[in-house]
Amino acid sequence: MKMKTGLLMVACVILLANNLFGYPERYYIRNDAVTADKWFGTHYHTTGVNDQIMKIGGWGDNYYALFMMPVHLNVPGRKLLHSATLNMYSFGSLRPTSMKKYFVLTPWSETSTTDHWSTQLRTPVSIPVPPVNGAYSIDILDEMFLWLNFPNTNRGIAFIPENNDNRANIFLSSENSRGAQRPYIEIVYEKVPDFKLPLPGGGRYWRCSTAAGGSSTHQLKNYYAIDLSYRHVLESAPTVEINTKTRIPILAAADGIVITNGYTAANGNYVVIDHDKDGKWETGFQTVYLHMTNNSIAVAIGQKVRTGDVLGIIGDTGTGVTGIHVHFQIWFQHLGSIMSNGDNGALNFVRIENRAVSSFVEGTFYKSNNTNYDFD
Ligand SMILES: [Zn+2]
Structure with a gap:
């Protein structure tokens, strides 16, 4: 034939x-x-x-x-x-x-x-x-x-x-x-928005305490999440770990509007930003910031934010949360993969500080190019 x-x-x-x-x-x-x-x-x-x-x-x-x-x-x-x-x-x-x-x-x-x-x-x-x-x-x-x-x-x-x-x-x-x-x-x-780390820049490197994909709370078909600890080092002194735990601001990773905030037992105090700015979970990308310290949420629902705006202060609120960290989660369309074979096609295009989300390694420090803030 x-x-x-x-x-x-x-x-x-x-x-x-x-x-x-x-x-x-x-x-x-x-x-x-x-x-x-x-x-x-x-x-x-x-x-x-x-x-x-x-x-x-x-x-x-x-x-x-x-x-x-x-x-x-x-x-x-x-x-x-x-x-x-x-x-x-x-x-x-x-x-x-x-x-x-x-x-x-x-x-x-x-x-x-x-x-x-x-x-x-x-x-x-x-x-x-x-x-x-x-x-x-x-x-x-x-x-x-x-x-x-x-x-x-x-x-x-x-x-x-x-x-x-x-x-x-x-x-x-x-x-x-x-x-x-x-x-x-x-x-x-x-x-796809160019996300920055949600913690202050100024030559600081922040410790990834849980990588994406490590558990079901850090990767499903519609989101990736990484945990970032309060622990950090400075570019000028990369071997000296800084363990200050107080008043570290959590920053918007990209421009958007606040679609919800509040408190749940699982999330602690949290903020959600919608990056296509239509206020809907069903379209575009959202970022979620969990475990903020009490009474620190700094943005209101419906408020427009720019990259680097302060959303709250890093903490450990939420049931069973151990260690002060921000659980930083990126969603797409709230529905998950748009590929028929179930691959995580959409989120594979996401970058944080020009890195694929899946490339963050637990225990490694990553540089923030987000806005610089001084804190205690
Ligand atoms: Zn987490």
């Missing part, structure tokens, strides 16, 4: 602002005749590369398709994807067939042979049968997350028919003269 392969590489980014959730913006990635954006290797319909159409399906000939991911994608800064869709235009009179979507696990190029990718595919996902004629959109959010973990390599998406039933899907390619119906990828993303 022959395998035919159609390949697409997309480039050229067009930006449209869209402030639905505070940060989100919308990118269209379309083909562009100037850049290298074309089908490769579809030999069936015409004589070589740059076919006008792509075919998936078949009987004796089984037509697969392989899409290159947008290796030229360059969204400024880190980003959290809300959605990613591959949009194609279904065309022709053949009866459409069902097919599955795969993520290609190894890099490849236009000149690769067909077999290199057929054995390097991630667990397939069934996708809807396309229409005979009309717009067709496929969710590729998981694939974009995976691709972003391997930037600038030509991994891609493969489409393989589920049956050899003499049916085929015909899509207009990026070489088709109907420019508006060529494929494109649409990405809606959200900027």
